[in-house]
Amino acid sequence: MFKFSPKLSIILLAVSVLLIFLHYFEITTFFENLIVKALSPIQTFVYSFSAKLNPETDERCGEKYQNLIIENEKLKITVAEYDSLKKLVNLLAKEDYKYAAGMVLSRDIASDYQGLIINVGKKDGARVGLPVVVEDGILIGKIFAVSDEYSKVVLLTDSHSETAATINNGNKTLGIVVGEHGQNIKMELIPNDANVNVGDIAVTSGLEQDVPKGLIIGEIAKIQASSSFFKTAYLKLLVTLEKLSSVAVIIPIYD
Amino acid sequence: MIKKIFINFILFFSIVILQFSFVKVLPSPVNNLNIILTFLILVTIINYKKALYFAVFFGIVSDIYSLRGFGISLLSYLFLVLAVNFLYNNVFTNRSIISLATLCMLGTLVNVFSINILSQIYFYLKIEFFSPRISIPLFINLFWQIIFNSVFLIFSYLFLKRYIKR
Numbered sequence: 001m002f003k004f005s006p007k008l009s010i011i012l013l014a015v016s017v018l019l020i021f022l023h024y025f026e027i028t029t030f031f032e033n034l035i036v037k038a039l040s041p042i043q044t045f046v047y048s049f050s051a052k053l054n055p056e057t058d059e060r061c062g063e064k065y066q067n068l069i070i071e072n073e074k075l076k077i078t079v080a081e082y083d084s085l086k087k088l089v090n091l092l093a094k095e096d097y098k099y100a101a102g103m104v105l106s107r108d109i110a111s112d113y114q115g116l117i118i119n120v121g122k123k124d125g126a127r128v129g130l131p132v133v134v135e136d137g138i139l140i141g142k143i144f145a146v147s148d149e150y151s152k153v154v155l156l157t158d159s160h161s162e163t164a165a166t167i168n169n170g171n172k173t174l175g176i177v178v179g180e181h182g183q184n185i186k187m188e189l190i191p192n193d194a195n196v197n198v199g200d201i202a203v204t205s206g207l208e209q210d211v212p213k214g215l216i217i218g219e220i221a222k223i224q225a226s227s228s229f230f231k232t233a234y235l236k237l238l239v240t241l242e243k244l245s246s247v248a249v250i251i252p253i254y255d
Numbered sequence: 256m257i258k259k260i261f262i263n264f265i266l267f268f269s270i271v272i273l274q275f276s277f278v279k280v281l282p283s284p285v286n287n288l289n290i291i292l293t294f295l296i297l298v299t300i301i302n303y304k305k306a307l308y309f310a311v312f313f314g315i316v317s318d319i320y321s322l323r324g325f326g327i328s329l330l331s332y333l334f335l336v337l338a339v340n341f342l343y344n345n346v347f348t349n350r351s352i353i354s355l356a357t358l359c360m361l362g363t364l365v366n367v368f369s370i371n372i373l374s375q376i377y378f379y380l381k382i383e384f385f386s387p388r389i390s391i392p393l394f395i396n397l398f399w400q401i402i403f404n405s406v407f408l409i410f411s412y413l414f415l416k417r418y419i420k421r
Contacts, residue, residue: 005303005304005307008304008307009307009333009337012307012308012310012311012333013333015311016311016314016326016329016330016333017326019315019326019329020325020326020329020330023318023325023326024325024382032319035316035319036319039268039271039272042272042276043272043275043276046272046273046276046277047276047277047280049277050276050277050280050281051280105275105276105320106275106276106279106320107275107279107280108275108279108320108321108322108323113321113322113323113385115322117275117320144322145322152322154322159388159390160384160385181390181391181392182392183392242280242282
């Protein structure tokens with residue numbers, strides 16, 4: 001027998017549409033923040049555990065040994081997070097940036113979307129367009145949407161990501177770094193006569209509002225002519241985006 | 256009653272944390288597994304009304320943790336439950352494992368299709384700034400998602416059939 005429950009289906013569909021409207025009028029923001037805040041401690045731990053745990057654990061080992069491995073991994077995660085945050089604090093203090101450090105809560109991955117949800121929000125000074133970095137000032141993406149308790153970050157590898165960049169080779173060659181299918185990044189619009197070599201480092205150019213000059217983006221791995229005027233440099237990321245757990249949002253001093 | 260609500264509550268948040276903070280971080284192609292989607296298909300064939308409620312709650316949380324416009328996951332999960340319920344009661348009536356796998360495949364297709372259609376609508380309504388892009392990785396990810404979802408659903412179904420009913 002076909003059980004459709006049209007009344008319930010219509011009611012829930014109407015409730016959903018109402019919820020969508022309420023979200024865009026920022027009426028549900030409090031509850032959304034509450035959910036993220038409540039889940040944040042467990043998510044941070046599970047995310048770090050998933051990112052750092054070696055999947056090649058020997059299954060032949062006994063339970064006691066496995067528990068020791070898990071305990072060891074938990075300690076490694078704590079130490080790695082501490083080291084990473086310490087590096088960030090040192091870098092940002094030295095460069096006199098304002099910053100807000102935070103942890104990754106989850107990833108949003110699809111063929112055309114590559115993003116992170118981090119526990120840095122409006123309350124910490126985050127806003128749309130601000131750059132997000134790791135460890136030694138390596139850019140990983142920019143804030144795309146922000147709420148009081150959390151932010152959504154579009155990674156450099158996302159097909160919609162665009163960053164004004166320059167090659168750190170003394171010639172100040174300009175270009176735009178874009179994501180490619182969520183897999184790689186490439187620097188486009190490099191003039192054909194520009195002296196660019198494999199191994200050169202691409203950094204942010206400082207031409208974008210809110211993005212400071214000199215944040216490391218990646219190393220040139222391959223150069224290809226894309227038209228009669230421009231060439232494209234394929235970049236190798238200097239961090240493993242899948243393993244990120246602690247990040248920092250760089251906030252302009254005038255904010 | 257309170258015990259049941261509490262169990263559902265724990266189950267709901269456990270799946271949310273597993274999906275967004277564990278599965279998504281796993282290496283590709285395993286990260287294509289969608290536990291929420293398989294759970295919704297499973298609940299739909301057991302208890303349709305309950306699946307509708309779960310679809311709303313999972314949709315809200317998925318939208319919070321997604322870069323896509325708010326409401327896309329919510330509506331796509333509701334469409335998924337409606338489509339799976341229709342197919343289960345009208346097309347795949349022999350209740351075999353093959354039917355279940357096919358149902359999962361169609362459910363995944365409905366979900367991906369509705370997400371892309373809704374993203375396009377959101378883009379034209381200027382709610383979303385990014386238009387969905389149809390590319391080869393989309394189809395590769397879809398292929399892996401169908402495989403992993405089907406395997407996960409079949410194992411979950413067999414597990415429930417064997418242990419929960421006793």
